[in-house]
Amino acid sequence: MKKAVVLLSGGLDSTxxxxxxxxxxxxCYALSFDYGQKHNSExxxxxxxxxxxxxxxxxxxxxxxxxxxxxxLTDQSIxxxxxxxxxxxxxxxxPARNTILIAVxxxxxxxxxxxxxxxxxxxxxxxxxxxxxxxxxxxxxxLAELATKVGVEGKPISIETPLIHLNKAETxxxxxxxxxxxxxxxxxxxxxxxxxxxxxxxxxxxRKKGFSDAGVEDPTHYIQ
Amino acid sequence: MKKAVVLLSGGLDSTxxxxxxxxxxxxCYALSFDYGQKHNSExxxxxxxxxxxxxxxxxxxxxxxxxxxxxxLTDQSIxxxxxxxxxxxxxxxxPARNTILIAVxxxxxxxxxxxxxxxxxxxxxxxxxxxxxxxxxxxxxxLAELATKVGVEGKPISIETPLIHLNKAETxxxxxxxxxxxxxxxxxxxxxxxxxxxxxxxxxxxRKKGFSDAGVEDPTHYIQ
Numbered sequence: 001m002k003k004a005v006v007l008l009s010g011g012l013d014s015t016x017x018x019x020x021x022x023x024x025x026x027x028c029y030a031l032s033f034d035y036g037q038k039h040n041s042e043x044x045x046x047x048x049x050x051x052x053x054x055x056x057x058x059x060x061x062x063x064x065x066x067x068x069x070x071x072x073l074t075d076q077s078i079x080x081x082x083x084x085x086x087x088x089x090x091x092x093x094x095p096a097r098n099t100i101l102i103a104v105x106x107x108x109x110x111x112x113x114x115x116x117x118x119x120x121x122x123x124x125x126x127x128x129x130x131x132x133x134x135x136x137x138x139x140x141x142x143l144a145e146l147a148t149k150v151g152v153e154g155k156p157i158s159i160e161t162p163l164i165h166l167n168k169a170e171t172x173x174x175x176x177x178x179x180x181x182x183x184x185x186x187x188x189x190x191x192x193x194x195x196x197x198x199x200x201x202x203x204x205x206x207r208k209k210g211f212s213d214a215g216v217e218d219p220t221h222y223i224q
Numbered sequence: 225m226k227k228a229v230v231l232l233s234g235g236l237d238s239t240x241x242x243x244x245x246x247x248x249x250x251x252c253y254a255l256s257f258d259y260g261q262k263h264n265s266e267x268x269x270x271x272x273x274x275x276x277x278x279x280x281x282x283x284x285x286x287x288x289x290x291x292x293x294x295x296x297l298t299d300q301s302i303x304x305x306x307x308x309x310x311x312x313x314x315x316x317x318x319p320a321r322n323t324i325l326i327a328v329x330x331x332x333x334x335x336x337x338x339x340x341x342x343x344x345x346x347x348x349x350x351x352x353x354x355x356x357x358x359x360x361x362x363x364x365x366x367l368a369e370l371a372t373k374v375g376v377e378g379k380p381i382s383i384e385t386p387l388i389h390l391n392k393a394e395t396x397x398x399x400x401x402x403x404x405x406x407x408x409x410x411x412x413x414x415x416x417x418x419x420x421x422x423x424x425x426x427x428x429x430x431r432k433k434g435f436s437d438a439g440v441e442d443p444t445h446y447i448q
Contacts, residue, residue, distance in 0.1 A: 031292075061291055067283060068255075068332040096331030099371045103327040107320030108292040136370040143367050146360040147323045 001027045003114040004160070005105045008032050008058070010046030011187045012207060013163055016175035017120035018053055020162045023178055029112055030055040031105055035094070036066035041195040045186040052184060061104060069095050098131035102140055102159065109157045110148050116158045117144075124167040137161050168210030176216050183219035196221045225251045227338040228384070229329045232256050232282070234270030235411045236431060237387055240399035241344035242277055244386045247402055253336055254279040255329055259318070260290035265419040269410040276408060285328060293319050322355035326364055326383065333381045334372050340382045341368075348391040361385050392434030400440050407443035420445045 004026035008014045021028050030050040032043060043060060050058035098121065105117045121132040130136065137159060145156040163171050175182065187207045188197035197204050199222040211218035228250035232238045245252050254274040256267060267284060274282035322345065329341045345356040354360065361383060369380040387395050399406065411431045412421035421428050423446040435442035 059291060062286070062288060064286065065328075065331065067285060068328070069335045094331070095334035095373070096327055096371055099330055099367065100324070100327040103320055103324040104289075104292070106323055107289065107318070110319035111293045130373055130376045131371050133370070136367070139363070139367040139370050143323065143360070143363040146357065146363050147320055147355050149319070149354055152354045 001025070002116070003027045003029065003056075003109075003112055004116040004118050005029045005031055005109045005112065005114050006055070006118040007101055007105055007120070008046045008050060008055075009120075010042040010044070010049060010185060011120075011203075012168075012175070012182060012185045012210070013120035013122060013171060014046075015049050015053075015120075015180055015182070015185045016171050016178070017118050017162060018049070018055070019175055019178040019180045021116075021118045021160070022053065026116065026118075027056045028053075028118075029108065029114065030058040031101075031108060032058070032060045033063045033101060033104075034060055035063045035097075041191045041193055042186045045184060045195060049184050052181065059108070063100070063104075065094065065097075065100070096131070098129075098136075099140075106144055106148065106157060110150055113150075114157060116160050118160045118162070120163050120171075121161055122163045122166055122168075122171065124165065134161075134164055137164065167213075168206050169213035172210050172214040172216050176214070181219075182211075182216075183221075187220075192223065194221070196223045198223055225249070226340070227251045227253065227280075227333075227336055228340040228342050229253045229255055229333045229336065229338050230279070230342040231325055231329055231344070232270045232274060232279075233344075234266040234268070234273060234409060235344075235427075236392075236399070236406060236409045236434070237344035237346060237395060238270075239273050239277075239344075239404055239406070239409045240395050240402070241342050241386060242273070242279070243399055243402040243404045245340075245342045245384070246277065250340065250342075251280045252277075252342075253332065253338065254282040255325075255332060256282070256284045257287045257325060257328075258284055259287045259321075265415045265417055266410045269408060269419060273408050276405065283332070287324070287328075289318065289321075289324070320355070322353075322360075323364075326368075330368055330372065330381060334374055337374070338381060340384050342384045342386070344387050344395075345385055346387045346390055346392075346395065348389065358385075358388055361388065391437075392430050393437035396434050396438040396440050400438070405443075406435075406440075407445075411444075416447065418445070420447045422447055 006018045008030040032046040145151040186195045187203045189201040190198040230242045232254040256270040369375040410419045411427045413425040414422040
């Protein structure tokens with residue numbers, strides 16, 4: 001059976017990605033990070049999802065990026081703003097986050113002798129983060145070939161991004177078709193301990209709009 | 225003043241690299257990882273070196289790769305072998321290690337608004353690790369351009385590898401000229417708590433030979 005490491009935040013995109021990897025016949029190894037995010041209910045969601053979707057294993061790796069980086073997602077002194085569409089990279093940006101997450105996934109994939117890494121990035125509804133673009137992923141594929149023992153031996157670990165050209169609505173439609181229970185997922189940057197969403201941050205805005213555009217009922221628990 | 229993040233293991237190469245970055249006029253931010261390595265005296269050495277060489281800051285980031293990967297460097301059940309030159313990638317290889325370390329350095333560099341990352345890899349005396357080769361570093365430069373906010377804005381963080389074409393003896397000659405106190409550094413994979421070296425592992429073999437070939441007195445404390 002093919003094996004894949006699936007980066008699983010506990011949000012909508014990564015959960016869809018896990019469902020997709022399963023549908024393609026992969027035995028899935030879910031990988032989450034405790035990087036000091038304020039919205040820790042996302043991690044609790046990741047655990048529930050990995051279990052519900054029969055991941056072969058789920059690891060949560062502590063990674064105290066708040067020791068080094070500042071972002072509204074990890075720094076208590078920066079408030080998470082409401083959604084603003086001004087074309088700027090938002091304060092929720094965590095420097096080099098995907099670069100770090102994929103690097104760790106690559107190490108684990110090499111140990112597991114996995115064939116692929118799945119990451120649920122989208123270049124469409126990507127909030128302006130540079131590390132969600134196709135050209136970024138393409139550069140990482142090249143790096144992965146050169147970085148690993150298996151790559152050098154001619155069997156590189158592939159980096160799969162099934163959502164890269166999908167907008168939020170299309171992602172939700174795909175997951176809906178694959179039977180994803182989006183009630184398990186948490187997207188909100190300001191979710192409370194029960195996983196209830198604020199309804200007003202970047203991430204909530206895009207999620208709400210996604211369900212509405214997809215014509216799928218939104219199972220999210222909003223605080224207000 | 226230009227700023228650089230310098231990856232500092234506490235060994236001979238990374239210490240030379242720090243001295244070189246300083247000599248080039250960089251204010252240096254030293255970054256070490258506690259990744260569950262058995263030879264923890266290396267980390268103690270890194271702290272002494274960062275202090276002695278006036279790093280602007282030194283961070284030691286916990287990163288429990290032994291949760292995911294197996295390597296003779298982190299797994300208590302795998303013995304570190306004596307030096308063998310058989311052209312194989314040795315069991316001391318930590319999957320994707322440099323990929324992970326550079327990724328974290330990239331995140332910190334972006335936060336610090338640093339101009340460069342320095343890493344002391346060498347493609348000459350590299351023990352057969354794939355992530356020490358020039359083509360690997362070149363692929364990472366491309367990725368760094370695409371991965372970061374500053375890269376997107378046209379001012380990518382450069383990845384500097386001043387030792388890449390130097391053998392161990394040439395590295396030691398460079399550091400000697402720059403006034404590096406190699407007595408502070410620990411290379412041995414099996415060093416004891418006092419930082420004394422076994423004299424027989426891969427890393428000791430290359431270090432001993434390096435000092436001998438360089439015609440520089442070896443200040444290493446060997447156990448036997």
